[in-house]
Amino acid sequence: MRLPLGTGTVDVSLPDCEVRTVGRPGGTAVDPAVAAREALDDPHGPALSELVAPDDDVTVVVTDVTRATPDGTLIDAMVERLPVGRDRLSILVGLGLHRPMTDAELHEGLGEYADLATNHDPEATVEVGRVRGVGDDSVAVRVHPLVADADRVLSTGLVEPHQYAGFSGGAKTVAIGAGDDSLIGYTHGPDVLADPGVRLGRIDDNPFRGTVDRAGDAVGLDFCLNVTKGPGGILDASAGRPREVVADLAATARAALSVSMDGADTYDAVVGGVGAPKDATLYQTTRAATYLCLGDHDPVRPGGRVVLPARLQEGAGQGAGERRFYDRLRSASDAQSLYESMRSGYDPGAQRAFVVARALRDADVYVTNSEHPAVVEECLMRAADRVEDAVDPGSRVLVVPDALNTLLVEG
Template identity: 25%
Template sequence: MVSKVILPYAKSQIELEVDSVNLAGILVPPEIHKTYACDQESLVQKALENPIGTKRLCSLAQGKQNVVIITSDHTRAVPSKITLPLLLAEIRKGNPTAKITVLIATGLHRGMTKDEMTDRFGSDLVSKENFVNHNAYDKSLFKELGTLPSGSKCEINKIVCNADLVVAEGFIEPHFFAGFSGGRKSIFPGTASQACVNINHSAKAIAHPNSITGVLDGNPIHNDMLTAAKMAKLAFILNVLLNEKKEIVDAYCGDTDLAHRAGCTQLLSQAGVEPIKADIVITTNGGYPLDQNLYQCPKGLSSALMCAKKGAVIILVAACEDGLGGENFEKMMQEGSPQELLDRILNTPPEKTISEQWCVQRFAEALIHYRIILVSSLKESLVKAMGFLYAPTVENALQQAYAIKGQTAQVTIIPDGVSVIVKEKK
């Protein structure tokens, strides 16, 4: 007998067949098949009407003329066609004459193109509203707000700092070093300077034992982010939870910390799973938009690492149709062996952190201990130059893994490595 598993890949899917005698288990969020009584708009509207820890947004907007809504870029699956119109309506309910700027929190990513904006927000909103891409690399755009717990200056986009009211939308998912996405991340790294983000993402911070998926308390990276959000006076957030179809299944509004934590607690109860250890682990980065480039893929990889036995083979399935995702990342990944890269990064002082080295750090750590087969659209020569094994298909990757670990090797499959939080066994 064979078991069939669907793996998200770009905007499509891959069907994989695994012999049932080899299949150790399939890890999916416990509530992945849960149905919800409310439609997506109603879930968001209900949350807007019942904020956590703050007044309603329409009340906060009264008398506020310069309003900024921070939203996510093309690398995130925020359903802004649903959420953004409801946010705009709620603000204008409190102040119809407010001047509203929608700031796209790119962090250190490239800015969104007009086509990407249209695809994300809809042509109607793009033509009517004022959308601005954040640019982390233009030093003239920032205002220093103070010092963060890490010792870094808190440099935030002046568009945010000069606003009368700052609002953010996003979604909450597991994050491999910030604990969870959403909430405070809209401000930092979303609208922060390159230098500010680099120190927050330093080798020391990434290596901290609490800088892991599903952990906020004691997480130095989260502490910096939350402090920055408070300094920037982020007054109201709308964060949603999504199912495997990228549909809204829950929404949380209100105070930056309280509403975000409520959503994180709910997600942990839904997405937390016990590890199934195996000789071969197959994972993905959840398909589009997070598998557009390799830079984002430590997220899906982190779940696989929690299930990998010593010396296991990991198969990472990610389209990477947008390439590697960053010039520094691409260069560094080919500058030495995984051990050489890790040693160099760990010896880099926080203030000398190079943008994107944090993903090199996580890949290097994994490649030192495991053979990783990459299934993507990247060229074979590039894949091998970065220390991965190459496979043109998932089937081919699995056959390579069997050749390494034996035909009776047990296989754990994580169809969406970003959607689960694999709990560490005590």
């Protein structure tokens, strides 16, 4: 079999094992440029030409290098319909607590619009309001000045399965991507993440998603252009009011990416494909493990293992959130004690260590083929040279070639 590794692939052979490979998720790929223009011509709510005046200052918040969003294509389609010149257009890269994008990455992702782009700085934000969180909680919403001071705020986004938001995209690009420790820390804290409504693939009655959507209202996010994707490429685009865009594309993604599983069927090892851009860091790569173990159907038997081939050319990751994730895991003696200690709270960014610890209580995680095996070993996980070295002979093995874009559901 062939699995993704970085921008390429790696061949894997497990002749001594009983192997089942789930069918690759469905969906028919479309031309992103065509889909974006069609979405903008039939938006949820008013069109861009009705929302934006010629003298408005417009900020578009875009995704960063950790998302496979065709941002340059989406901005190009927006600009065709915006009644403002380049002198009134700003682009903010929604980093959240991730590392800044390099000049080369900006040019690759944004093309001719790279010179308009600014990397978000979570240390330089201004408050635009407060929103209701879970129960009676109230949380401050602070965003980059380019967002706070704009007459109109627009965004791009990728609606894909997300451990906390159910599906990413919509207001999340702005509220989290252009935000700071206040909202990020609250939504990614143990009280929110422990709520049973916070789960992969769920947007209705999800307190994480609800808080982020309300934060988008406080920011004044007027319009978004989002896409969703499958293993073959972009599946669809949707534009307009953020909540409706997410609901629209989540339905498309759910139909294309869901694989029905027998609730009693578990495996000694589950091999998950990751690939670029997510397998550049351990922080992002571990999404595959938690998506598999903490989704609607957990295919790993108790005491089994998840095996992830990943390049990890950036090690654990270079942003503030990635460093907090790394520090939490490498300083822990075991997963159970780390999980229990983090239930009382943690800094924003460390939430990935919290959910990884939750998964590690029941399964081992192996990362293979990486450039930084020592980093893996420091973080309560195990490193191996090849997938074959991480799977015991005679194991029952489930292979999920695109683990981040496959929803294993009971059915």
